[in-house]
Amino acid sequence: MSDPFAADGVWLKSALHTHTKRSDGELDPAAHVRHHEWMGFDVCVITDHWTLTDEPSTSRTLVVTGAELAVDPLGEGRFTEILAIGIDDIPADPGGDRTHWQRIDNYDFRTFPDLTAAGRHISGNGGVSVIAHPYWSGLPLEVLLAADGIEGIELFNSSAERENGRGDASYLWDMTLEAGKGFFGFATDDCHYPGFDIGDAWTMVRAAERTEPAFLEALRTGMTYASSGPTIRGVRLDGDAVEVECSAASSVVLMSRYETGWGVRADARNREEDAFILERDPAGLIVRAMVRTAGGIAVPTARGHGPRGPTGLDERALTLACPSRTHAGRVMAQMSGGPSRGFRGILPADLGFNETTRGVVTSRRGHG
Ligand SMILES: [Zn+2]
Numbered sequence: 001m002s003d004p005f006a007a008d009g010v011w012l013k014s015a016l017h018t019h020t021k022r023s024d025g026e027l028d029p030a031a032h033v034r035h036h037e038w039m040g041f042d043v044c045v046i047t048d049h050w051t052l053t054d055e056p057s058t059s060r061t062l063v064v065t066g067a068e069l070a071v072d073p074l075g076e077g078r079f080t081e082i083l084a085i086g087i088d089d090i091p092a093d094p095g096g097d098r099t100h101w102q103r104i105d106n107y108d109f110r111t112f113p114d115l116t117a118a119g120r121h122i123s124g125n126g127g128v129s130v131i132a133h134p135y136w137s138g139l140p141l142e143v144l145l146a147a148d149g150i151e152g153i154e155l156f157n158s159s160a161e162r163e164n165g166r167g168d169a170s171y172l173w174d175m176t177l178e179a180g181k182g183f184f185g186f187a188t189d190d191c192h193y194p195g196f197d198i199g200d201a202w203t204m205v206r207a208a209e210r211t212e213p214a215f216l217e218a219l220r221t222g223m224t225y226a227s228s229g230p231t232i233r234g235v236r237l238d239g240d241a242v243e244v245e246c247s248a249a250s251s252v253v254l255m256s257r258y259e260t261g262w263g264v265r266a267d268a269r270n271r272e273e274d275a276f277i278l279e280r281d282p283a284g285l286i287v288r289a290m291v292r293t294a295g296g297i298a299v300p301t302a303r304g305h306g307p308r309g310p311t312g313l314d315e316r317a318l319t320l321a322c323p324s325r326t327h328a329g330r331v332m333a334q335m336s337g338g339p340s341r342g343f344r345g346i347l348p349a350d351l352g353f354n355e356t357t358r359g360v361v362t363s364r365r366g367h368g
Pocket residue numbers: 017018019068190
């Protein structure tokens with residue numbers, strides 16, 4: 001079982017999907033890394049298209065070489081792409097249909113026949129494979145279910161979200177998990193233009209130490225959570241209760257298989273027969289809340305604690321309860337505060353509840 005919150009090690013704020021001038025990005029690799037350093041990234045994986053970009057790490061930011069590879073498209077304009085993180089070889093002939101191969105910008109676009117073949121090459125090279133922006137690409141569920149030997153999917157890609165509103169693939173993640181496919185979920189910004197599209201989503205990686213082998217091993221074992229806003233400090237099982245500790249939230253939702261799920265909201269639409277806000281702070285954020293599940297159990301929760309977090313918002317702890325592990329689903333919390341965009345952080349799939357369990361924390365960017 002992977003529990004990044006219980007493991008020893010360091011948290012690494014990681015950019016898993018980025019492009020430099022060596023493919024279709026804006027900056028030369030050194031400037032690209034510098035921008036990631038300025039944005040507080042501990043790890044910058046450079047995933048130029050079909051290109052291995054080696055750039056030295058800095059004292060603060062570990063640079064990992066990867067690539068964004070592709071497989072034969074499902075149809076016209078339906079690109080199926082995959083991140084290869086930590087590889088050192090790109091095959092000259094990956095075995096796909098050559099009619100799709102072409103020179104694009106300054107790289108040679110090629111294809112593997114399918115995701116399983118790509119994954120086999122990547123893991124054979126010591127890398128970690130992540131299916132890129134499946135919603136943006138329009139990947140059918142069957143394609144994901146047929147992909148073997150792949151570590152995870154991008155369940156949120158903020159550049160895809162900006163481009164055509166299809167950055168959030170969490171529905172596909174739900175469906176794969178419910179089918180027993182244990183993909184881990186990662187968030188990326190797919191940065192091409194630092195200053196414009198950097199830092200809108202990232203993956204927090206709990207690595208044994210700040211080295212490339214430890215980082216890759218943590219990705220491989222799901223010692224991560226994904227975020228585009230909130231900080232998640234802990235997720236624990238306490239009997240049948242799921243306790244989530246995260247940054248201040250305006251809503252917390254425990255979602256589960258299909259339509260069942262329960263939530264507490266800070267707004268007027270909280271459904272009080274299921275969920276009760278017991279205490280709010282002056283800003284209206286939930287301090288204590290109670291969720292009554294279908295099993296009729298009410299477990300209360302949450303207390304304010306701790307110093308102000310890195311978001312500038314007060315940190316809170318929230319506890320939700322679920323009477324049956326078979327009903328445990330995902331936990332979603334929403335930060336209040338600012339106007340702006342909704343953000344989401346997603347917890348690891350494997351928390352030991354059941355095969356479909358995952359947690360999600362959604363937020364909006366706060367005042368700070
Ligand atoms: Zn990309």
